[in-house]
Amino acid sequence: MADRMRSLLITGGAGFIGSHFTHHWTGAHPGDRVVVLDALTYAGRRDLLAPLEARGAITFVHGDILDGALVARLLADHAVDTVVHFAAESHVDRSIVDPMAFVRTNVLGTQVLLDACRAAWRVDGRWRDGVRFHHVSTDEVFGALRPDDPPFRETTPYAPNSPYSASKAGSDLLVRAAIHTHGMPATLSWCSNNYGPWQVAEKLIPLMITHALHGKPLPVYGDGQQVRDWLHVRDHCAAVAAIVRGAEPGEGFVVGGRSEVVNLHLVRQLCALVDEAFAADPALAARYPECPAARGGRCDSLIAFVTDRPGHDRRYAIDPAHIEARLGFRPRHTLESGLRETVGYYLGVGGSGGGA
Numbered sequence: 456m457a458d459r460m461r462s463l464l465i466t467g468g469a470g471f472i473g474s475h476f477t478h479h480w481t482g483a484h485p486g487d488r489v490v491v492l493d494a495l496t497y498a499g500r501r502d503l504l505a506p507l508e509a510r511g512a513i514t515f516v517h518g519d520i521l522d523g524a525l526v527a528r529l530l531a532d533h534a535v536d537t538v539v540h541f542a543a544e545s546h547v548d549r550s551i552v553d554p555m556a557f558v559r560t561n562v563l564g565t566q567v568l569l570d571a572c573r574a575a576w577r578v579d580g581r582w583r584d585g586v587r588f589h590h591v592s593t594d595e596v597f598g599a600l601r602p603d604d605p606p607f608r609e610t611t612p613y614a615p616n617s618p619y620s621a622s623k624a625g626s627d628l629l630v631r632a633a634i635h636t637h638g639m640p641a642t643l644s645w646c647s648n649n650y651g652p653w654q655v656a657e658k659l660i661p662l663m664i665t666h667a668l669h670g671k672p673l674p675v676y677g678d679g680q681q682v683r684d685w686l687h688v689r690d691h692c693a694a695v696a697a698i699v700r701g702a703e704p705g706e707g708f709v710v711g712g713r714s715e716v717v718n719l720h721l722v723r724q725l726c727a728l729v730d731e732a733f734a735a736d737p738a739l740a741a742r743y744p745e746c747p748a749a750r751g752g753r754c755d756s757l758i759a760f761v762t763d764r765p766g767h768d769r770r771y772a773i774d775p776a777h778i779e780a781r782l783g784f785r786p787r788h789t790l791e792s793g794l795r796e797t798v799g800y801y802l803g804v805g806g807s808g809g810g811a
Contacts, residue, residue, distance in 0.1 A: 467542030670745030679719030711773025
């Protein structure tokens with residue numbers, strides 16, 4: 456089962472995580488058929504997939520997961536047997552301003568996909584052999600942890616605290632309902648904060664790097680003591696691939712990087728890496744003259760504490776013991792090596808812009 460040829464539909468495959476996964480899968484399984492469906496909103500970048508399109512490794516379709524007729528046509532025309540569902544609105548701040556957009560994409564969009572897959576894959580009351588729906592979710596559905604609480608596990612109760620996490624919890628529950636009610640051969644995963652090359656600039660790590668390079672304030676919410684676990688995007692893609700290939704229908708896995716760190720410490724670490732890069736390469740000063748490091752200063756001088764986000768969760772943490780034991784997955788990137796590569800990518804002097 457694990458090594459058979461597949462025909463995949465990857466939703467949100469032009470987004471940050473989805474594009475890396477598309478590169479990962481096509482590199483590891485060059486004989487598989489891969490269709491990418493993406494609405495190309497603010498977070499989607501088709502150029503990230505251009506090398507794959509150029510060599511015919513994927514078929515790209517510009518469209519919305521809410522378009523049930525389109526999804527049904529793709530499932531039929533490409534004989535899709537595996538859906539890997541990344542497509543989602545995912546920025547907490549945006550969800551506070553416009554929660555309905557998150558409900559439409561994350562909740563209704565997921566149900567459209569489930570309905571289309573059930574119609575295509577369930578024939579005469581039986582599921583076709585070898586079909587699989589994998590749903591990618593977030594650790595934020597579990598709510599916030601106190602400093603001494605144990606990390607999130609697969610059995611942690613849901614307690615979402617933002618419109619974003621609530622919409623993802625809703626989509627998770629729809630997948631669970633499809634598994635229980637219809638026997639859908641589906642799996643789920645909940646990841647911690649992803650980072651790495653290609654991430655949209657409004658997310659924390661690229662925001663801090665790009666602001667530092669241009670001498671702009673580095674906005675840190677509240678006291679900056681929020682704690683997050685960080686997972687390199689390529690490690691996340693390897694975990695999802697392992698689940699798609701090796702998990703049984705109905706299984707779920709939390710996926711983390713074993714890299715729990717305080718936000719303020721993370722920002723200071725990024726600043727130190729930018730300072731270090733300028734010290735090692737004097738040519739950067741001409742490219743980024745507004746950066747404090749271009750004048751021998753320190754980027755952490757730009758840190759500015761701002762009003763905290765409404766309902767800001769204090770701590771997330773992941774216990775990935777189950778996926779480690781069950782599927783043998785372990786992150787390959789330490790936080791230090793991953794951040795160094797990511798800073799290098801945004802500086803344009805190092806790191807890899809490639810997928811997986």
